[in-house]
Amino acid sequence: MASREEREAFVTLATNDTYALGCLVLGNSLQQASTTRKIVVLVTTGVSNSMRNQLSRVFDLVQEVNLLDSRDSSNLQLLGRPDLSCTFTKLHCWRLTQFDKAVFLDADTLVLRNVDELFDREELSASPDAGWPDCFNSGVFVYKPSEETYQSLLHFALTQGSFDGGDQGMLNIYFRDWATKDISKHLPFIYNVVSQAFYSYLPAFTQFKNDVKIVHFIGATKPWHHTYNTSSGKVIPLPESGHSEEFLQMWWKIFMDLVQPALDPTLGGLVGEL
């Protein structure tokens, strides 16, 4: 029988080549942190073959998922909710039933140190969302793959929708006792620190900064939207993104050292200016 390490996985998702660049940085950051678990990326038809080749150099498994032709997608059209299709794509992570347990990580997260201890937690464990902390942030969560749960989530999403139009609003209603029931399902905030936290409560950020394990670049501006000065080796943050420059610099260091050199030149053009 396979060892525990082989039955547990980190899982991320990209629906296009741009987000796939985020996955490449994330995957490398997991390797740098010497994870002993499998790492998996879900891709849709929007990810090019060239990019899939890149992904397969870093990930143990590049799993195609496709909702666009499925009955679910026609249901979404029927319900007039095509906006939920990205939400539904994330739900596919529950179908990876070759694993006993998994940790989903958004493509815009960055792992700063080994976080394999997350696999000791149960479904659904997640960190509080800094905006409304009785909701969990769905950029990092521990879950148990299960076809049954997938079907149940899908049914729920189709009938209830999502209060924020995304997976977070839907998952928070489905796993609605998260805020009140079991403290062990509250991952410490250091497992999902929004890169803007230094702005909302600077003294706490300063106090706990060295404990941060996973950074999450939430919002419309992503790390790859900033520019990078190749001669100085420094990121040039866009004004008003609110991203911590220190964390951005870490993202770009991995990108420049480990991702960019191997990229097809046409793919590099997806990223800011190099």
Add this chain to the structure above:
Amino acid sequence: MASREEREAFVTLATNDTYALGCLVLGNSLQQASTTRKIVVLVTTGVSNSMRNQLSRVFDLVQEVNLLDSRDSSNLQLLGRPDLSCTFTKLHCWRLTQFDKAVFLDADTLVLRNVDELFDREELSASPDAGWPDCFNSGVFVYKPSEETYQSLLHFALTQGSFDGGDQGMLNIYFRDWATKDISKHLPFIYNVVSQAFYSYLPAFTQFKNDVKIVHFIGATKPWHHTYNTSSGKVIPLPESGHSEEFLQMWWKIFMDLVQPALDPTLGGLVGEL
């Protein structure tokens, strides 16, 4: 023996006449919500006699606390930490040992509905801070008055200081297991909704707005800094305070209906423009 209702209290604090106006609105909001518990305000010498008279019309007890001449204060000077004196003033709430249990409320909070169920919680119960949600926000907390705890907190504050220079940073280190130990000590966020929450996660704010029980106007701009148009009966929010206009309007309605009419004309001048 006194009834449970008489042995439990809501407690707030003002060190000057401006914050005392906040206490007056808060006290009235508790009365409007038909609390069955006692309501107490701690004041320092910075609060005028005229304002104390106003406070005693609304509060069951106006308790003078004075740190300026105390040994503690000279200790603060000694430690070069005079900035902590306001922090220390809040700690005085633990000395109200005539009560078995108490709920501290910042002077910049507003109670929208009855919250007497808070007295079923144990020390230290508080809501997560939206900025760094593994810290609790110290604007609303349930505690047990105790001279011993007070001395212990004072000693801790003198020796450890506070990572944010205020009571929140100090209390979060003293009660450091809040984030990880007991979910029942996590008050739902609706007991301490920062008035800026609609900005940080609008869909959640919209979804849960009608459940909000206590609003907290954190930050440098307080409700009394905005202006109010007496002919239209509408608050005119300062730009960039980030305060929800709806909540501000509730604060001002209580202020104009119940507080302002009884004020000494010289005190009214403390508030925006009337």
